[in-house]
Amino acid sequence: MTDDTALILQTHGTDQPNRTYAPLFYAMTAEAMELDTTMWFTMDGTSQMAKGAAEEVQIDTSTDVTLRTMIDRALDAGVKLTVCHQSMELFDLGEDDIIEDAEIVGAASIIDLALDADMVMYF
């Protein structure tokens, strides 16, 4: 692992399946390149972290690959998932509604992560 860190923000949700694949893929790529990588799901992106939601999003209609498949691959690769607490409340999601693999954090934490990251990508 290098000392470099990457932060990837995802603001698109499960209602836009075509916008869910690439940020996860970039996160896995960053990890493969030995960047300590965190994804931050906020705004509509919060919906991707709701329990049971990602399983319903078909990424590749020719296979059984879902958004959940991609999330699991990202986790296996070492990507850390975080979700915006404030966005959760806007979407009426409680802590029990979020997948256990994601850490719930507030806005100040993400500002800290952004300040410290060597690379930040926004989607």
Add this chain to the structure above:
Amino acid sequence: MSQRVHNCVIPTDRHLDVEEHVWAKVDDDGVVTIGMTDIAQSLAKKFLHAHLKGPGTEVEKGKSVATVESSKYVGPVKTPVGGEIVESNEGVGDDASLINRSPYEDGWIAKIEADNLDDDLEGTLMGDEAVEAYREVIEGHDQLEECEHIEGSDLE
């Protein structure tokens, strides 16, 4: 020298890290050539890009010497031995599908001058032991029934 299991070519003349799907061959001059196995290229499908660490880079055992990407997969190529990269395969950098077509010959990834060769190679497998270990991996894998080789593969 190799054996074929479910159409997967498994070399018996080099060290295999079955978990990471990489091979290491100690050349006559003591330099270790690293590459990916037939199983790796079958699982990943056609590689689109390879981002190789350059000569002079120090790498630890188990760390990445390259990042490889297909449309379905991205991940590190983890070296079984630590040391200094003395050469990286520019051919693979130009055309990553070389790994698919020739994983054990032209599609090598990196050559490493190892710091601690004997210790680092512990845990890798050779010969029949490697073949049987890989047989178990292949037969237990839910995404691999048999290896597939793209057009131009030197494994067919």
